Amino acid sequence: MSLVLKLIILTVLGALAVQDFKSRSVYWFWFPLLAVAFAGMHWFRFHQLEDYWEPVTFNLLFVGLQLAVLTIYFSLKNRRIVNITHQLLGWGDILFFLATAFYLSILNFMFFYVASLIVVLFCWLLWQLIWAKGGGHIPLAGFQSVLLILFLMADWRCFHFDVTEDNWLRHFLLL
16 A cells, blocks of 8 residues: 555656746645645654644745745735735645645744745756746746655655654754
8 A cells, every 4th residue: 555655645746847848837636635645644654743744834824924024025025915826936835835734844844845946946946047937937836746756755765864853964963
């Protein structure tokens, strides 16, 4: 069952990446499927969901706080209320953040969130520099899907550091 869930997760992430790179839009139904597959992975590994909701709730609150801060910042900057989903951040990007909140532990979620934004910005700037395609819309969910595939593959196949627990990251940060 674990292999099936992993294949579903990787397929959904791959589909998100392809759709976002091709058309800068993604189908909404991928995100609930991804969140359910992530919850299923947790259930399969630990056979309980009691401890599951604390990190999920924290991660969701963190995303909500980030969205609120962005809304307030751009509203103050433009001296009017700004809806950040118009031209600033796509719904696919927001739904991607929300879906990943259902799998990663608190520190891993924050690490992935910040590190992936930095890597995506660097990759997008490099892409613009080399190919000079123009266009200001970054396929954020697509880039982050690719990065999450790499992050999960490193966990599942290579390094086995367990992105559902913070121990590896705490140890890494204390070195």
